[in-house]
Amino acid sequence: MIDLWLKSLSPRREASAQETPTPPAPVTTSDGRPYGRRATDGQHWFHRIRGSLRQSQWASLFLRPPSFTNLLPWAHYDPKTQVFLLEDWRSVAALFELDPIPTEAATEASLEALSETIRNVIAEAIPEDDGSPWVLQLFSQDDTDLRDYLDELRAYAAERVPDNPLTEDFLQMMEAHLARVGRPEGLFVDTAVTGARWHARRRRMRAVIYRRIQPGAFLRSGFATYEDSLNEVCSRFLAALHSTGVHGRRCDDRDLYAWLFPWFNPRPALPEGARPLDLAAWGDEAPLPFSIDLAEQMVLGTPQSRDGAWWFDGLPHRCLSVHGLRTRTRPGQLTGERRQGEHINTVFDLMPEHTILAMTILIRPQDQVANHIARVKAASRVDTAEASIALEQCQVAEREMAQGNKLYPVHLAFYLRGNDADDLRRKVNDTHAMLINYGLQVIEPEDDVLALDSYIRNLPMNYDAQQDSRSRRSRLWYTSQIANLAPLYGRSRGTGHPGLTYFNRGGEPLTFDPLNKADRAKNAFALIVGPMGAGKSAWLVHALMQMAAIYRPRIFIIEKGDSFGLLGKFFASRGLSVNQVSL
Structure with a gap:
């Protein structure tokens, strides 16, 4: 139991x-x-x-791919000091937009004198710092979007006659006109003068001054912050440039965004006729929150890298690095207007569309350069042909430095963009051959193992002297050579008062205003001479229409041939008082 x-x-x-x-x-x-x-x-x-x-x-599965924006330096902009803070939150930078020096019809002697002045600016305006050296970057590129000029014209007219009924109609016509003449493929080939495709554009020239603050760096006496030190250097640099004829303005975060957003987002999904900045326009005047990273605002997509090129929105980009100089440089060699055989143009006129020139100059203390030359000189005392040439070059460098012609490390690069891989390859080959023809030794694209790295390193405010000591991409150039190649030369753009709008040989708007007292000393007179059919009447019709849209002046026209009859009818249809008498 x-x-x-x-x-x-x-x-x-x-x-x-x-x-x-x-x-x-x-x-x-x-x-x-x-x-x-x-x-x-x-x-x-x-x-x-x-x-x-x-x-x-x-x-x-939850890991993210490497972030492209982590390679970009821009962190924050302080509107009070007008200074950009970089990714380490210690380094500081400033951005400027420059108006170049006109070089049309300039003599060789005047260009040489101008180059000497620019050499002094580069050598003396920016101090040499041993621990955290200053960096000067110069950029040049063509901008085919002329809507900002249209905004300038609208503001100029609003200051004079705000209620002019003709103004808005004229601005609409100008907007359509600028869109037609600003097509990147060009309107025609100027076989008579430049030998290049002509289209309306603005050649933007920008300068960046910054330095990366190394650990243990100290401020010079008299400065409380690194921002104060930067602003002092910028003031000296702009004042020195002004003496050469180069005028500049300080740029803010909005300007940096307007420059770089179309660069990294060249083909976003947009309605027809829109531009990249219309997709993600900069915010209102209120400053961004402190936690917002500027670099993250610049890129919408996910860039990729392959075959030595960066791909943004499906378009390949590549950086061509200049290895050295083959011939003696001349003032304005890259962006100045000079006679090249049968044509008068600039080297940059012949570059493919969307090319960006980037010159990075490291303001290295000259005692370090002298020590480097001394080491090379000591190693060259052997009985070989190469050693003899190196010894001779060291002796020449010492003499030039003693005469004030300093030696600075320079990295000159060209950014190219293609519609696809084949188009980019053609543009790279064409640019490579062109630069060699104009005296620049370019690294062969097939042999450039650091092409992706060079693309990143030469971006604005992103060059690091410590990293370059490993890649060794920069080359020692005399300040006289830097002054000759610097993108500070260009064409005249007029006075900047858009009373009358025309275009220079490069397609840039050339403006002046005979009715503005700042543009004349006394009453203005004009004599227009040309054969029959040259366009004298058409020129006058355009001038009268723009003056009427801006000033609405009292106009008297005495003519024979009724060349201005339609203009009078147009004025009358827009509400202007027109009295027409035929005899």
């Missing part, structure tokens, strides 16, 4: 000791299929994959 009672209390324990239990029947669904963890047929794909992965494999 006791045994039976014990068996009734623990039947499972006894069964496990005497016999193997029968496995339980699998649980099935209503239609007979297995259910639960044993199920394989009809189970959701997520549960099947999750169950077959190790923990490390499962965690790797």
Whole structure:
């Protein structure tokens, strides 16, 4: 009886000791299929994959690819000091937009004198710092979007006659006109003068001054912050440039965004006729929150890299690095207007569309350069031809430095963009051949193992002298050579008062205003001479229409041939008082 009672209390324990239990029947669904963890047929794909992965494999699914914006330096802009803070939150930078020096019809002697002045600016305006050296970057590129000029014209007219009924009609016509003449493919090939495709554009020239603050760096006496030190250097630099004829303005975060956003987002999904900045316009006048990173605002997509090129919005970009100089440089060699064989143009006129010139100058203390030359000179005292040439070059460098012609490390690069890989390859080959023809030795694209790195390093405010000591891409150039190649030369743009709008040979708007007292000393007179059919009447019709849209002046026209009859009817249709008398 006791045994039976014990068996009734623990039947499972006894069964496990005497016999193997029968496995339980699998649980099935209503239609007979297995259910639960044993199920394989009809189970959701997520549960099947999750169950077959190790923990490390499962965690790797949540990893993000390397961030392109982590390679960019811009962190924050302080509107009070007008200073950009870089990614380390210590280094400081400033951005400027420059108006170049006109070089049309300039004599060789005047260009040489101008180059000497620029050399002094580069050598003396920016101090030499041993621990955290200053960096000067110069950029040049063509901008075919002329809407900002249209905004300038609208503001200029609003200051004079705000309620002019003709103004808005004229601005609409100008907007359509600028869109037609500003097509990147050009309107025509100027075979008579430049030998290049002509289209309306603005050649933007920008300068960046910054330095990367190294650990343990100290401020010079008289400055409380690194921002104060930067602003002092910028004031000296702009004042020195002004003496050469180069005028500049300080840029803010809005200007940096307007420059770089179309660069990194060249082909976003947009409605027809819109531009990249219309997709993500800069915010209102209120400053961005302190936690907002400027670099993250510049890129919308996910850039990729392959075959030595960066791809933005499906368009390939590549950086060509200049390795050295093949011939003696001349003032304005890259962006100044000079006679090249049968044509008068600039080298930059012949570059492919969307090319960006980038020159990075490291203001290195000259005692360090002198020590480097001394080491090379000491190693050259052997009896070989190469050593003799190196020794001679060292002696020349020492004489030039003693005469004030300093040696600075320089990295000159050209950014190119193509519609596809084949188009980029053609542009790279054309640019490579052109630069060699004009005396620049370019690294062969097939041999450039640092092409992707060079693209990043030469971006605004992103050059690091410590990193260049490893890649060794910069080359020592005399300040006279830097002054000749610097993108500070260009064409005249007029006075900047858009009373009359024309275009120079490069397609840039050339403006002046005979009715503005700042543009004349006395009453203005004009004599227009040309053969029949040259466009004298058309020129006058355009001039009268723009003056009427801006000033609404009293105009007297005495003519023979009814060349201005339609203009009078147009004025009358826009609400202007017109009295027309025919004799």
